[in-house]
Amino acid sequence: MKNATAKKPSRIQTRNRRLILDSALEVFSRDGFGGATLDAIAKGAGLSKPNVLYYFEGKTEIYVTLLSQLLETWLDPLVELDPQGDPVEELLGYVRHKLDMALELPAESKLFAGEILQGAPSIADYLKNDLKPLFDKKCSIIQDWIAQGKLADVDPAHLMFSIWSTTQHYADFGAQISVLLSEEDPAARAHQHLEQMFRRLLAPVN
Template sequence: MPDPKTKKPSRIQMRNRRLILDAALVVFSRDGYGGATLDAIAAGAGLSKPNVLYYFEGKTEIYVTLLSQLVETWLDPLIELDPEGDPVEELLDYVRRKLDMSSDMPAESKLFAGEILQGAPQIRQHLANDLKPLFEEKCAAIQAWIDQGRLAPVDPAHLIFSIWATTQHYADFDTQISVLLDREDPFDRARAHLEQMYRKLLTP
């Protein structure tokens, strides 16, 4: 049987890989890495277990592939924080984009949170090599805005942590929020609340 990784994949191969990754996202975000099984992933993808193993060597390769794609997506809003823009509006746009990701990508957020809670065994290098330099660059940009009097004095690192906490919470704790708000969609109110809170915090 030819190795699908050694030549350009066909449309069917690309479709099947996407089916596997989509099913795996559901299984890993629901059951965690330890609880996930290839049988569950195969069932979710509508494929046989041997068919899944044709495309991926095993559960770990599927998991690492998902996380690698997710890290790139997760970094995009922070990458686009523009040091030349209006400080308050740039940061509010970052808050909005992170909240939109919680609304649109709850399974991805839970997958990422689960990996971090386990000590980031699969993405520690990504955190060190990709996130840390970007984080330090954006902290420096925020501090420059503060030094210029264009932003209220805040701790740049903990501002970013707070944005992560207040936006990703809506994905990672959606079950609790659903119970407390009687299944009301929280995102419209969350957007208004977070914008008001961060605008007051950040406006010099």
């Protein structure tokens, strides 16, 4: 950020940064990084382009800032998976949380998906240094639950991929879902279906 000082940002500065980031989220999730422009971000924020450049060096800094904030939010449900909890209920809770996030934060989901589809140029280090250790740790917990007979014998890594794909589908393919389903809000049926599907998959064989 330009003109950075040690002083706490004013209320107006905080508001303007929020307006810029909110506008940028919509622009990036709709147009992708390549198609997004500072002009479109400024217009959506109700600010001039020079005003946007007062707060951020350029499009890349805005994009990286958004991704950094998103990744922390995106990781929270996985971090909260409790090894001391009931395995099936912990994983079903994770499914519910991920689906809620997809339904409530579709633009954020599309932003993340767009970055991954481009080969993760801005978050490659994050995937390697932050997500990978956490992913391995949680997969190990799931494998321990399986070994203890508390879960069905599933592949932990591919279970996680299945959870991510089925929940984020409701955000990333929302336009298709709105055409194919007659109801305006698919949330209730989506929750019911995914819970039923994963409960059957995860329930240990007695």
